[in-house]
Amino acid sequence: MDTAQGLIMKQSKTELLSAYRGMRTIRIFEDRMHVEFAGGGVPGFVHLYAGQEASAVGVCANLTDADILLNTHRAHGPAIARGADIFAVAKEIYCRGDGLCRGRGGSAHLHDVKSGLWGANSGVGSGVALGCGAALAARNNETGGIAVALVGDGGANQGVFLEAMNLASIWKLPVVIMVENNGYAEATAADYAIAGGDIHKRAAAFDMPGVVVDGHDYFAVYDAVLEAAERARAGHGPSLIEAKQRRYYGHFEGDAQSYRPKGEVEEYRKNRDCLKQFRQKVILDDLIATAELDAIDGEVGELIDRVYADAIAAPFPSEGEFMQYIYATDT
Amino acid sequence: MSKKTYRQAINEGLVQEMHRDPSVILIGEDVAGGAGAGGDVDAWGGPMAVTKGLLSEFGPKRVLDTPISEAAYMGLAIGAAASGLRPVADLMFNDFIGVCFDQIVNQAAKYRYMYGGQDRIPLTVRTMIGAGLGISSQHSQCLYPVFSYFAGLKVVIPSGPYDAKGLLASAIRDDDPVIFCEHKMLYEMVEEVPDEPYAIPFGEAKFVREGEDVTIVALSRMVHIAMEAAESLAKEGIGCEVIDPRTTTPLDTESIIESVEETGRLVIVDEAGPRCGMASEIAAVVAEEAFSALNAPIIKVTPPYTPIPAAPNLEKLYIPDAGQVITAVHKVMGRE
Ligand SMILES: Cc1ncc(C[n+]2csc(CCOP(=O)(O)OP(=O)(O)O)c2C)c(N)n1
């Protein structure tokens, strides 16, 4: 069945509302971060996820507490989608003492073990190998968990990506490789840097399923991940999903983006936007009323105001703890 | 002669060397920017816009944007160097050496030696070092002591625009692999820089300031921290001689020893870590060769032994400052 209704039937209304809330939360969080960064006060390099929300949310809707999500440097969206405390996420981006990583990592290193969120990593591509390790441990320990490794189109050109795919396949590891192909690695187009243009086709060479989906379509992502996750849980090994998408902002904040074709972002915002697509589908199919979605928008807006106020007011890490957490003996 | 930033000096140096020698090519991630994207080409010039304009000037045969595949393009650059090209390969942040370590330390560094002197590897690796931008542990290290460990590599750490341009020319013209370490907090630094090409030889330290009481050896950005301390110490009547080695391989130990023999006191200021770093190395050389000249123990001013934090207040604690240098100088002067 390829009607929206057919796709949607796999998820309860509560699940759908939660997916919408997740995407809206990320969107408002990132739009606000864009403004705050421009105003100064956000340290470091900040890579925004706006535009790509359906990808992380579609992945995370399929994950259980036993699973591990490997994040990338474009970290805010996946961290929020995975259910990390959004207040602690914001505080980490602001490098505050009670941020997710106690201010040590910042925007590109959001990591929260208790939420099953690993990474974020600024060594691009390395999450795929680390994910294989999480998957091996889950299998040995019989946790029932799987690992889903996010990686960009750029990260997919690291040697470790190909080595990890091979390893995952020969050992049938319960891992899903989720390639978020947003068309660019910094200012370089995927069309230029990816031989043949398609990353999902590499899966065949490693004897695993490889599919391509519209990364702005929550339902398409959800379905592809559902199938790959079921396969991994059943012990049949890894899969690769290539979700095509676009970011709405620059590679990092401050990127003038002159390399992008004129009107590209406007076109995506207008005709491909994940929130718009989602609303159209569920409203057309009479699953959820417009008013319910609008109410979520309002609630999320208020939440994000509180999250930023809290993060900005929070103190930096205590200087007395400067040398802590280097070795396992420091707690 | 005109005022130029560190960024402009490096860019100009590259342009002039590329004009001078058609075998020089530039290769790396977004060294131009915009490949295949449909908007402007030559859009970035790297994340710090250092190589902007080179694609437009020299064309795609000589300025190549790569996929994010450091192992592959470093290996390729070495192979091209062995074949007579003079590649300048850009390793965006020196921390990424992790994914192409084999290429640089096992291939480039040993290629000539292990094959009995048959080959030359005229490769320059331009890379960014240093803390200060709040970008945490995987983007802020100073790894030149690591590079300096490997015989077969040369290592350059310019502390300002004038040296950057002249040392870059020498790096590109050199027939051995050179790691050229640009400190990311220096790109905006302005200095008088000659417009015409010039080359500064490797292994010649610069006496940045003369003084009789204490020798301060400072590396890369730390030269400026040492100078700040020295100016303030001068007001107390303490004369500091500030030496910038400029290259860590070859290392001008002669100049350092000569100075310590005059002053009898040595403080070394290095942003690389305290263990197995350049400060340790320089201290060892002086202890070995000029022990009898020393009137006080050598003091190293370095960051603590820790990965680099993102939080600005902790990062500030990490980076050595003038206050620490002043304390060290007081100590070697016996004025605690
Ligand atoms: C090994 C390595 N090389 C280069 C970089 C610098 N860098 C950071 S993000 C990035 C682009 C990544 O592109 P992609 O994987 O497509 O992710 P996106 O930024 O598009 O989300 C690059 C080159 C890095 N972090 N790690």
Ligand SMILES: [Mg+2]
């Ligand atoms: Mg990308």
